[in-house]
Amino acid sequence: MRIHNVSKGAVALAAAAVLLAACGGGDDKGDYPTLTGDKPLVIGHRGASGYLPDHTLEGYRKAIELGADFIEPDLVATKDGVLVARHEPNITATTDVAQRSEFAARKSKKLVDGVSEEGWFVSDFTLAELKTLRAVQPLAERDQSHNGKYLIPTFEEVLELAKTEGARLNRSIGVYPETKHPSYHAGLGLALEDRLLAILGKYGYTSKSAPVIVQSFEVANLKYLRSKTQVRLVQLVDANDVNADGSMDLTAPYDKPYDFAVAGDARTFASLLTPAGLKDVKSYADGIGPWKPYLIPSKLVDANKDGKPDDLNGDGKIDERDRVMLPATDVVKNAHAAGLFVHPYTFRSEARRLASDFKGDPKAEFRLFYQLGVDGVFADFPDHAKAARD
Template identity: 40%
Template sequence: MIRIILAALLLASPVAAQDMTQPLVIAHRGASGERPEHTRAAYELAIEQGADFIEPDLVMSKDGHLIVRHENEIGGTTNVADHPEFADRHTTKWMEGRTVTGFFTEDFTLAELQTLRARERLPALRPDSATHLDETILTFQQVIDIAREASARTGRVIGVAPELKHPSYFTEIGLPMIAPFVEIVRQNALDAADSPIVVQCFEVGPLRELNGLIDSPLAQLMSPSGGPADLPDILYASMVTPEGLAELAAYADWAAVETAMVIPRTPAGAAGTPTSLVADSHAAGLKVVVWTFRAEDIFVPVDYRGDLPGWIRRFYDLGVDAVFSDFPGVAVNARD
């Protein structure tokens, strides 16, 4: 009740609404190109750089809390290996058709996870970010609080774009995500169609379930290869046809696609001819958000290396409604 009252007070305060006439910039895991992903430092920097939304990826703790990590395996993004008291948690698990070895959030309580410190995922590519060593692991509620406090401080609405990671897997191991997720969304008055939230998932079933529980905007994540883990006979490629997009629009509001689904790469690694995905999505009544824009040459077409702003502007010119970027300040400047 206290959070609902706080949300109402903020909505009644002079906070500028997001400008929906221009593409939104969503800070991918925060300003994760410059600070370790999913940390307070990454989110605060993204907000300072002008991001409209910040993105928390959500996994589960052993005691049922929604934890903000890109994956439930945390060996590569925390200092858990430096904790001898947790050495016996190192294990191998079967997840979505493959074996994964490491340390997993579902084997730790929230209290244990918050004794760990986040680490840069790509230290060789991002050495400056790797120097930030003291950031704690956040919960979903803490990220909502960061966005809400920043909204009050800056006078503009800062949204959240949570992604449910591996919800079918977590259900299988007795840690279903939907109920605790919906509870937090409702407690924070983020369950309306115009709430500053976009809920993402690569799976279809959880989005269909959420569509019947909350009115929050929903985004179907899709990539050029593979398909939803909960629908092994379906490929994402079939979901971005005009017929597939029409079916998608029955339960989601956004098509959230990888850059190559909008502008494919040529065999030489250059930017190719744009597809009709943006126009087809809009014709189906869907908004389009594209992921993920990163500055390092390995992530950019050969003809745009050193020119991330120009690469992002290609997508703005095609009429996308939002972009995810590890460097939200670059995406904001390219837009503005």
């Protein structure tokens, strides 16, 4: 998933807290306003990416230690066709490749979903070469002390970790892979789907009860996967930004699934969240993974009507702390009515990523979304998600 800066949550926080307190921890079926009544899942977004570099075995292990029910590897393919966990095909920001003189000549420009990018790309490296690189923390405000320490894991290594840690802790640890830029990979002759299915088949993960959920921002590849497997599938829903008034900014290329753009399909991501769109999604997927402002938006305030947003906290800059939460939309209600579970992304705990309503408390944001009835959350800090839930 992309790094979005908008974090939300508001109105009736006290009611949310009362609701969850009444749940007594949510261990019993029927306690939560989720699709099934079960407590919502905590999904370790790229591992425990608030603490350790994204997509490393150490980060995934940390997420499990902090209570994540699922860990999330984004999948891309190497030159020799191996699925590895990286946020994007371009690894310039997430590895030390730019400092590796032996790979200087690999720097190139590629078109990824219609956007020109420059850097180093996984598809230009064999697995053996990738294993010589080390992961780094891509967000400057987060702990940089682990940079250069951890390897890039394969998808199979992530599955093995989940299996081993699950056995050690005597609880199920799920894996929630995302097929990254499937059209791009298909164009390189490195299609992700059959590779993914082969690995899942090797582990016996073929049914809806398997500890696996597969997600994608595209649609055609999910339909293909549905024809081949019964593991749970999730349609991700993106946007470019959130406007000052809380409406969604659907500027290309983040306006629609890329396979829609290729096919000339006029529908946008927002189209997928209408009642008719959700009914269509249900024909090939089990859930949706919307960017969270689709569920509860927020707005900037212009009390003076001077065309400039108010600096609510007086820190001299405008960010999430200056946004005010708005009432929830009907997306969760409509998705549940269609039989789809809802797993919004991405919850980040830094104060500057939290709307003014939450007063710097990330658990307050989680409580609001749990009250709304989401079935799981993608969290960079899984311990905060778990604490708010339990």
